[in-house]
Amino acid sequence: MSDLNKKFGQRLKEVRESRGLSQEKLGDLIDLTEDSVGNMERGKHWPRLKTLEKILKVLKVKPKDLFDF
Amino acid sequence: MSDLNKKFGQRLKEVRESRGLSQEKLGDLIDLTEDSVGNMERGKHWPRLKTLEKILKVLKVKPKDLFDF
DNA sequence: TAAAACCCGAAGTTAAACTTCTCTACGATT
DNA sequence: AATCGTAGAGAAGTTTAACTTCGGGTTTTA
Numbered sequence: 001m002s003d004l005n006k007k008f009g010q011r012l013k014e015v016r017e018s019r020g021l022s023q024e025k026l027g028d029l030i031d032l033t034e035d036s037v038g039n040m041e042r043g044k045h046w047p048r049l050k051t052l053e054k055i056l057k058v059l060k061v062k063p064k065d066l067f068d069f
Numbered sequence: 070m071s072d073l074n075k076k077f078g079q080r081l082k083e084v085r086e087s088r089g090l091s092q093e094k095l096g097d098l099i100d101l102t103e104d105s106v107g108n109m110e111r112g113k114h115w116p117r118l119k120t121l122e123k124i125l126k127v128l129k130v131k132p133k134d135l136f137d138f
Numbered sequence: 139t140a141a142a143a144c145c146c147g148a149a150g151t152t153a154a155a156c157t158t159c160t161c162t163a164c165g166a167t168t
Numbered sequence: 169a170a171t172c173g174t175a176g177a178g179a180a181g182t183t184t185a186a187c188t189t190c191g192g193g194t195t196t197t198a
Contacts, residue, residue, distance in 0.1 A: 004122050004132070022143060036187050038144065045186050048154065049115035053073050063073070063136040091174065105156055107175065114155050117185065 006043035007069040013041045015059050015066065030054035075112035076138040082110045084128050084135065099123035 016026050016037075023041070024034040030051060032040075039045055047055065056063065085095050085106075092110070093103040099120060101109075108114055116124065125132065 004125070005118055033188060042145070046118035046121075048186060049074055052115075056073070063138060064133050067132040067136040069132060102157060104158075111176070117155060
């Protein structure tokens with residue numbers, strides 16, 4: 001379990017919660033299952049390109065802000 | 070070909086060149102082929118977690134600086 | 139005391155990261 | 169003008185890990 005992954009997950013969770021979204025709701029918006037969102041936030045895996053693009057769009061966050069850790 | 074991918078590639082190239090490394094040399098350092106580094110810089114693909122970790126380490130750059138675009 | 143939200147492990151599927159090959163292009167050097 | 173280093177680019181094949189699904193358990197909140 002990498003440090004980078006964990007930090008990214010924590011940051012993603014912060015941004016998601018600041019938008020008032022549940023993992024399930026975010027999953028719907030970016031075409032991922034609730035579990036996959038959870039896995040990402042807990043550092044289990046890394047988003048692929050298409051997923052990251054959707055995250056940035058849906059959460060209205062810029063790359064440098066999502067990777068600010 | 071996504072915008073995100075292209076911008077990341079351009080930024081990666083900037084950082085690589087600022088360190089005085091060729092694509093081949095960087096590839097050696099992060100266990101990728103010269104072609105793969107080239108593909109990434111031209112927006113053909115996105116790094117997986119392990120690759121990104123190596124890039125950050127080898128180029129001595131922080132996530133928010135590599136994603137500053 | 140539910141129910142909503144989240145955590146967590148394991149095993150299977152699938153998309154795309156990555157490789158390999160081939161050719162082209164261009165500037166610098168000899 | 170011929171070789172060398174570096175990089176752009178397309179196509180087809182391999183492999184890894186992102187993602188799914190299932191089964192539970194725990195925490196939070198109404």
